[in-house]
Amino acid sequence: MKKNICVLFFLISISLVAQIKGKVIKIKDGDTIVVLLEDKTEQTLRLAEVDCPERGQAFGNNAKQFTSDQVFGKNVVFYKVGKDRYGRSVAGVFYDEDKYLSREIVKAGFGWWYFKTSKNTELQKFQDEAKSKKLGLWGDKNAVSPWEFRKSKKSKEK
Numbered sequence: 001m002k003k004n005i006c007v008l009f010f011l012i013s014i015s016l017v018a019q020i021k022g023k024v025i026k027i028k029d030g031d032t033i034v035v036l037l038e039d040k041t042e043q044t045l046r047l048a049e050v051d052c053p054e055r056g057q058a059f060g061n062n063a064k065q066f067t068s069d070q071v072f073g074k075n076v077v078f079y080k081v082g083k084d085r086y087g088r089s090v091a092g093v094f095y096d097e098d099k100y101l102s103r104e105i106v107k108a109g110f111g112w113w114y115f116k117t118s119k120n121t122e123l124q125k126f127q128d129e130a131k132s133k134k135l136g137l138w139g140d141k142n143a144v145s146p147w148e149f150r151k152s153k154k155s156k157e158k
Contacts, residue, residue, distance in 0.1 A: 020078050024071045029055060030063025030111055031102075033093070035076065046088045048081050049118035050102040051146045052111040058144070059137040063110040066136075070104055071095050090117075109136025112145050 022035035022043065030052025035043050052063035071093070078091040093101040105111040106123050109130035113123035131138045144152075 027068040045091045048092045050111040051114040066110045109138045
């Protein structure tokens with residue numbers, strides 16, 4: 001029991017150190033935001049566990065607007081979980097006390113659960129629910145995932 005309490009305390013203390021606070025000052029697209037940190041530096045964040053439609057793709061503007069409506073101008077807390085291939089920090093972003101931005105995007109039907117990098121099956125359930133209710137992009141019976149869209153775009157460029 002004492003060992004479990006020590007492990008729990010250690011994990012909580014690590015998570016407190018790892019949390020970063022900032023204010024959202026720009027929305028680049030549905031799954032990429034820019035945060036102004038307390039030290040006045042800017043950080044671009046790619047949202048963890050979600051992939052939103054690209055610019056020029058159906059629902060790309062809708063996803064960007066949804067993300068903007070949720071967090072633009074708000075103070076957020078985020079946890080870095082890695083870097084993407086472009087060098088951006090990948091992060092879980094929380095706002096309004098306990099809302100997880102990636103979850104809210106998937107629930108509203110403006111992004112796909114990015115199962116390639118996420119083991120959070122709760123997001124799969126929210127995606128399935130949004131799909132069954134035809135929310136957001138799921139209202140389009142020919143919805144194309146962003147990774148398929150990017151792949152087809154590369155094929156056309158060759």
